[in-house]
Amino acid sequence: MTTALFVVLAATAVVAGALVFRVDSMARATFLLLLSFLAVAGLVLMTGLQYVGLVIVLMMVIEMVVMAVFMIMYMMNPAGLMSMSMFHNTRGAAVIAAATFVALAGGALLVDWPVRGGSPAPDPTMALGESLMSGQMLTMMTLGVTLFATIVGTVVLATGRGRYDRLGDELDAPASDDRDRGGVGR
Amino acid sequence: MNLQAFLVVAAALVSVGLFGALTQQSIVMVMMGLELLLNGVILAAAAFWYFLAPSGTEGQVLIVIVVTAMAIEMAAGFAVTTAIYRAKRIDMTDDATELRG
Structure with missing residues (x-):
């Protein structure tokens, strides 16, 4: 159950985060980013940090609504009505991002992490x-x-x-x- | 669910955010990439707290710092966007070339 929840939230966080840069409407991108943030807040809640998790939920909802206002002020492609490219230097960035992921994930998997020290405070x-x-x-x-x-x-x-x-x-x-x-x- | 799984997800978020921050032309979208990047840092901090040092509070404090940094980044970013748009009608990174080396 916990594993299934983790997989769902993790997939939501990463896929919604990636879709932010795939959709051609900046308004949709804002709310996909919010979805990604909420999934991460769910993952933080799974580690038992109720207060911090809820702070993330509240902050991100407000932040994304504020962002939506600025998005409308400065948007390049209102409501995705025109199909257009909002990218530059895609290939170089893809290489850098992939190398970053390999380095970070490789480090996460290869490092001999210390054992858990102590247990969480009751509150x-x-x-x-x-x-x-x-x-x-x-x-x-x-x-x-x-x-x-x-x-x-x-x-x-x-x-x-x-x-x-x-x-x-x-x-x-x-x-x-x-x-x-x-x-x-x- | 273990530390490695959390960290790999955090690494994926950081990479996607980095890709967005590097590729997007709209200044607002660049900020969304940076937010996604910091989102990964939050997840990694929570995982480190829970799986390595749950008896202390440093992990939680780090999350508070990152959340504050996200708020500051967005406020300052939008202020700069507003200032540059007001001065030069620019809302794309490619047009803001004053500091190009």
Whole structure:
């Protein structure tokens, strides 16, 4: 039973992941990628990591829905109506990907892995929480600062016209240079 | 179901993601390839935790880090896509040639 479930989830993860680059609609590709993520979340749940597995499910569903919005903004082939190639350098990439797979899978199969050390904590979620709030606190803080830097950086990058565009490099323009007149206080 | 089986599946995901990231012309599709690649890393981390060191929490912490990295990658990637599209109307990797060596 467990083996059958593993095979089904593993096949779903890999096949859906490969189909992402085969279908000619970017919208379909997004949802195939979501399917691949959900299968991997299922595999993670099979290892007994309920919390982490559910976090992956929630995050990926939201992430793929957000991605679908950007997909529609920048898509090359709306809804797969035109048949077109979205590839470049297919042969070179195929060789690199195949070599990567052979190296990684070969390593996985040939390495003499150590025996299992210890057994899982009765509640792995509790153990993770305690670890993040004690020994791995630095990791957690680094992640927090990195996420904050991401928020700032992405807003700066995505802003079309910031205050320096409106008020000059020294921010000392008497009136902001806006395309449309009006606004609060003017 | 054993460690090797998990790792082979993870290797397949990493390879497929790498293939996608290298071949796709659309910047958004390149990001999907990178996400798939990180997906394989998550699976490998979970397998390492479960089959090798279940008594510690390092495997779980690694998954938390990778999930965060995926979120950051997507946010930063879309911000860059938006910026380059706004500046030059480019949404394909082949057109973004400023940094070509």
